[in-house]
Amino acid sequence: MPKHKSKIAKSMMIFAGLLLAVLLVYSASIAQAADKDPELVRAAREGDLKEVIRLLNQAVAVNAKNSHGETALMAAARRGNLEIVKLLIDKGANLEAKDEIGQTVLQHAAWGGNLDVVKFLIEKGLDVNARNVGGMTVLLSAAQGGKSLDVVKLLINKGADIKSRSSAGGTVLMEAARGGNLELVKFLIEKGADVKDRNFGEYTVLMYAAEGGNLDVVKFLIEKGLDVRARSKSGWTALFSASAGGNLDVVKFLVEEGLDAKARDKIGGTVLMAAALSGNNPEVVRLLIDKGADVNAQDSLGWTALMVAAYQGKLEIVKLLIEKGADVNAQENTDLDRLSAFLLSIARALKHRDPSHLGRDPRRTALDIAQEKGHKEIVEYLKAHGAKE
Numbered sequence: 001m002p003k004h005k006s007k008i009a010k011s012m013m014i015f016a017g018l019l020l021a022v023l024l025v026y027s028a029s030i031a032q033a034a035d036k037d038p039e040l041v042r043a044a045r046e047g048d049l050k051e052v053i054r055l056l057n058q059a060v061a062v063n064a065k066n067s068h069g070e071t072a073l074m075a076a077a078r079r080g081n082l083e084i085v086k087l088l089i090d091k092g093a094n095l096e097a098k099d100e101i102g103q104t105v106l107q108h109a110a111w112g113g114n115l116d117v118v119k120f121l122i123e124k125g126l127d128v129n130a131r132n133v134g135g136m137t138v139l140l141s142a143a144q145g146g147k148s149l150d151v152v153k154l155l156i157n158k159g160a161d162i163k164s165r166s167s168a169g170g171t172v173l174m175e176a177a178r179g180g181n182l183e184l185v186k187f188l189i190e191k192g193a194d195v196k197d198r199n200f201g202e203y204t205v206l207m208y209a210a211e212g213g214n215l216d217v218v219k220f221l222i223e224k225g226l227d228v229r230a231r232s233k234s235g236w237t238a239l240f241s242a243s244a245g246g247n248l249d250v251v252k253f254l255v256e257e258g259l260d261a262k263a264r265d266k267i268g269g270t271v272l273m274a275a276a277l278s279g280n281n282p283e284v285v286r287l288l289i290d291k292g293a294d295v296n297a298q299d300s301l302g303w304t305a306l307m308v309a310a311y312q313g314k315l316e317i318v319k320l321l322i323e324k325g326a327d328v329n330a331q332e333n334t335d336l337d338r339l340s341a342f343l344l345s346i347a348r349a350l351k352h353r354d355p356s357h358l359g360r361d362p363r364r365t366a367l368d369i370a371q372e373k374g375h376k377e378i379v380e381y382l383k384a385h386g387a388k389e
Contacts, residue, residue, distance in 0.1 A: 038064040038072070044084055045075035052076075052084055062091050069100035070108075077105050077121065080114025085121075095124055102132035103141070110138045110155065113147020118154060128160045135167030136175075143172045146179020146212075149187055162191060169200030170208070177205050177221065180214030185221075195224050202233040203241075210238040210254065213247030218254075228257050235265030236274075243288065244274040246281035251288070261291035268299035276305040276321070279314030286320060295326045302333035302363070310366040310382070313375040318366075318382070328387040331363035 040060050043051035052072070056062065065071055073093040076084040089095065098104055106126040109117045122128060128138050136144070139160040142151045152172075156162055165171055173193035176184045189195055198204055206226040209217045218238070222228055231237055239259040242250040255261055263271050272293040275284045285305075289295055298304055306326040309317040322328060367387040370378040383389075 037066045040064060040072040041066050041070060041075050044072035044081070044088070045079060047076075047079050047081045047084065049081070049084055049087075052087065056087070056091050062088060063094050063097065065097075065099070069098070071097050071099075071105075073097065074099060074103070074105050074108040077109035077114075077117055078112040080109070080112045080117050082114070082116050082120060085109075085117055089124075095121075095126060098132075101134060103136075104130045104132075104138070106130065107132065107136070107138050107141040110142035110151055111145035111147070113142065113145050113151050115148060115150050115154065118142075118151050122154075122158055128155050128158045129164070135165065137161065137164045137166075139164060139172055140166055140170065140175050143175035143181075143184065143188075144179045146176065146181035146184065149181065149184045152176075152184060152187070162188075162193075165199075169198075170203075171197055171199070171205075173197070174199060174203075174205050174208040177209035177217055178212035180209075180212045180217055182214065182217050182220060185209075185217055189224070195221065195226065198232075202231070203236070204230050204232075204238070206230070206238050207232065207236065207241040210242035210247065210250050211245040213242070213245050213250055215247075215249045215253060218242075218250055222257075228254065228259065234267075235269075237263060239263065239271055240265065240274045243271050243284055244278050246275070246278045246284055248281055248283050248287065251275075251284050255287070255291055261288045261293045262297075264297075264299075267301070268297075269303075270294070270297045270299070270305065272297070272305045273299065273303070273308050276308040276314065276317050277312060279309055279312050279317045282316050282320050285317055286324075289324050295321055295324050296330060298330065298333075300333070302331060304330050304366070306330070306366045307332065307364075307369055310370040310375065310378055311373060313370075313373060313378065315375075315377050315381065318378050322381075322385050328367070328382055328385055329365055331365055333363065 040052065040055045041064065043055060063071055071093065073085065073088045076088060095105055104126060106121045107130065109121055131137050139152065139155045142155055162172055171193065173185065173188045176188055195205055204226060206218065206221045209221055228238060237259055239251065239254045242254055261271055270293060272285065272288050275288055296304055304326065306318065306321045309321060365387065367379065367382045367389065370382060
């Protein structure tokens with residue numbers, strides 16, 4: 001095929017893909033707006049027995065699901081309300097139901113950590129080795145929830161595989177470290193769990209603990225010989241994980257241990273970007289900047305921490321980054337040829353129903369990203385602080 005035709009074909013494929021992405025985003029936004037928690041699911045989650053009884057007497061659908069595929073039985077099991085669990089089952093609740101990620105009623109109960117509910121559901125015949133779509137078993141869910149050592153012991157006694165891994169290669173010990181239950185972590189190590197094991201992305205048990213945010217677990221694992229400077233395949237350290245989790249105490253501790261607040265991963269992403277990604281603790285962002293993190297550092301795609309915060313819709317983080325000197329007009333990188341860039345501008349014009357996007361420079365700024373995500377408050381704040389359209 002001639003070179004110019006090959007480029008056109010490639011551009012058309014990009015255009016088709018972009019249009020498909022626009023349609024998928026649009027469809028998802030409609031579905032999300034339309035979905036509401038059924039009253040029975042809400043009442044079960046809140047543990048409101050009287051309201052559950054009232055709704056059941058009105059013959060509401062006992063197996064109705066919310067937008068995440070969660071039923072009232074799952075909500076009650078997760079909360080650990082055995083009385084509501086029994087009532088819902090008596091009224092026809094489906095014990096075999098799964099939510100949108102394939103989690104069973106027993107997995108919800110195990111994560112919640114109520115021993116009596118877990119026992120009851122096992123007696124009802126639910127599979128202790130069931131997995132969700134991410135490969136998480138009931139035991140992994142219990143460990144991640146971090147609520148009860150007794151539930152973990154029960155599951156093991158009932159045949160749950162202590163050596164099970166998630167699809168990402170996460171072990172029961174890793175999930176327990178993330179769950180933050182030090183007693184459970186110690187128990188698993190005593191049972192032979194390998195504290196120096198890694199998942200398929202080379203994330204360590206310490207990285208899971210740092211993300212979870214329990215400083216005692218983090219310190220214990222370091223005492224057990226885990227390398228605080230170890231990196232995953234993507235180049236993340238425990239400091240990236242702690243920052244992404246928004247865990248200020250752990251971030252402080254790891255910085256004091258010598259981890260670099262200016263560190264980058266293998267695509268140039270920074271610890272500060274990891275903190276902006278979750279955006280749930282502005283104090284972590286403030287600390288990292290105070291410790292030398294470059295507020296305007298860009299990764300290999302040209303993204304900055306401000307772009308990440310704008311994408312995630314984290315207004316408080318956006319404000320803090322600008323206060324600390326973030327460039328509101330920094331642009332991402334792109335290697336698109338002219339035709340592909342123009343087709344991209346058409347896709348954006350269609351998505352936003354705004355012809356001003358036609359022919360616009362495809363290298364987005366934080367403002368462009370916030371507009372695309374529909375974060376109106378951030379859009380107005382960025383404009384008020386010098387962002388150019």
